[in-house]
Amino acid sequence: MAETMNRQQRLVVAVAVLASFVAFLDGSIVNVALPAIGRDLGGGLTTQQWTVDAYLITLGALILLAGSVSDAYGRILVLRIGLIGFAVASIAIAVAPDPVLLIVARAAQGAAGAFLVPSSLALITSTMRGPLQAQAIGVWTALTTAATIAGPVVGGLFVDYLSWRLAFLINVVPIALTLWLLTRLQTRDVRRPDASIDWLGAILCTLGLGGAVFALIEQPNLGWSSPAIWLPLVVGIALFAGFLWRQRTVKNPILPLELFRVRNFWTGNLATVFIYGALSLNGFVVGVYLQQGAGLTATLAGLASMPTTLLLIVLSSRAGVLAGRWGPRLFMTVGPLVMAAGALLLLTVAVEFDYWWQVLPSMLVFGLGLGITVAPLTAAILGSIEPARSGIASAVNNAVSRVAGLIVIAMLAAIVGGSLDLDGFHRAAIATAALLAAGGIASFFGIRNPPLGAGEETTAVTVDEP
Incomplete structure (x- = not known):
């Protein structure tokens, strides 16, 4: 008979789902809220870029640190601090009177x-083992994926009928519920007295990324000759180089560079840079x-990409099973190329806009390719590293995907030619297709399928949400 979760284990899953749901929901709301934020606070494309990238800079830089802090101080304490911090920041965003305070929040x-x-x-992984752990992670993945569907639609409804500010307050209710559920847990934090935290590494990484991204976003306004551009760029690159050097020498690095000696790991992360940058x-x-x-409402804009997300959900599990049988190389090559074709279909978008003939075909083809790609990509990367280090391998890949996204958004003005008009939209579609094609080519030449039979012992892995 299959083992079932007891009450406390179900409570653990509920806490894990709600805590992650908050972060995924906010990430999927923001894109449909950007035009309303721009109209209300001003600042044009630059404000929109910073609204996305300010979040991704700290998320991408600190997600590597989070594992160390969790081990050292305990998961429940760290979750409680993260939830309270997220709620306070969400309220600050909702009341921000100008772009600067919005970006800081x-x-x-x-x-x-x-x-x-x-x-x-x-x-989850510290309180459950074996089939129960796999079951719990499956529930976590399914329910947090729902946030990527609900976010744009719920956010669009708030933007259209209430306010973009209230859209960022949606998080407060699940945060309050999660904090209450944490008080019902009988699980207690277990702290490792020997755990050390590379605070300096985290600071170098954050400031390094921040300086480079600032230069890329503000360069169209000030020009490369301005000291306000080239100085942060040079300092940012130097600080990030210092971060990488420190990771080679510090006793407990937050980014273990030796992982990149594994072929499928570094190749998979290279493909991640291209694919998640394109996403x-x-x-x-x-x-x-x-x-x-095109003049759509925020709600309709949120609904527009739903076919892509639904195809991802429907196809990911099957693609993961087939990749386990045949190896990930084929899927990681074909999937991005199919997505590239979907991106190029957006070139049919014209002044006389028609969603059904100009956008929907792209969403369907793009979703097909995404469903083929994501699970095999994650499995190839995590499967190349021994199970004992799968946690840090997952964190590294998650950070790589976030950093790829923030760099591409920082370069948006250069990609679209200064403004997101129809010509800029077409340039972005071509750039998206080029990045995806590069991801497919990197996978074809770099990924190696494991020997037949090597995948008989499988471990549960989670799929990083696009």
């Missing part, structure tokens, strides 16, 4: 979000252009 929200997903999964670019551009260029 988004950065704080990203920092809090970095501690939610890793800690929630660590709570971020596509999500941003489609969400904004359908409102500002």
Whole structure:
């Protein structure tokens, strides 16, 4: 008879799902809210870029640190701090009177979000083993994926009929419920007295990424010759180089560089850079252009990409099973190329806009390719590293995907030619297709299928949400 979860284990899953749901929901709401934020606070494309990238800078830089902090101070304590921080930042976003305070609050929200997903999964893996753990992670994946569907639609409804500010307050209710459920847990934090935290490494990484991204976003306004551009760029690159050097020498690095000696790990992460950079670019551009260029409401813009998400949910599990049987190389090659074809279909978008003939075919083809790609990509990367280090391998891949997204969004003005009009939208579609093709080519030449029979012992892995 299959083992079933007891009350406390179900409570653990509920806490993990709700804590992660908060971060995923916010990430999927923001794209449909960007035009309304721009109209209300001003700042044009630059404000929209920073609204996305301020969150991704701190999320991508600190998600590596989150595992160390969770181990050292305990998962429940870290979850509680992350939830409270996320709620306070969400309220600050909702009341922000100008772009500067909004961007600062988004950065704080990203920092809090970095501690939610890793800690929630660590709570599951530290309290359950074997089939129960796999079952719990499956429930976590299914329910948090629902946030990527609900977010744009719920956010669009709030933007259209209430206010974009209230859309960011949606998080407060599940956060309050999660904090209450944490008081009902009988599980207690177990702290490792020998755990050390590389705070300096986290600071170098955050400031390094921040300096480079600032230069890329503000360069169209000030020009490369301005000291306000080239100085942060040079300092940012130097700080990030210092971060990488420190990871080679520090006793307990937050980014173990030796992982990149494994072929499928470094190749898979290279493919991740291209694929997730393309996903971020596509999500941003489609969400904004359908409102500002095509004249759709925020709700309809949120509904527009739902076919892609539904295909991802339907196909991911099957693609993962087939990749386990045949190896991930075929799927990681074909999937991005299919997505590239879907991105190019957006070139049919014209001044006389028609969603059904110009956008829907792209969403369907793009979703087909995404469903083929995501699970095999995650399995190839995590499967290349021994199970004892799968947690840090997952964190590294998650950070790589976030950093890829923030760099591409930072370069948006250069990609679209300064403004997101129809010509800029077409340029973005071509750039998205080029990035995806690069991801497919990197996978074809770099990924190696494991020997037949090597996958008989499988471990549960989680799929990083696009």
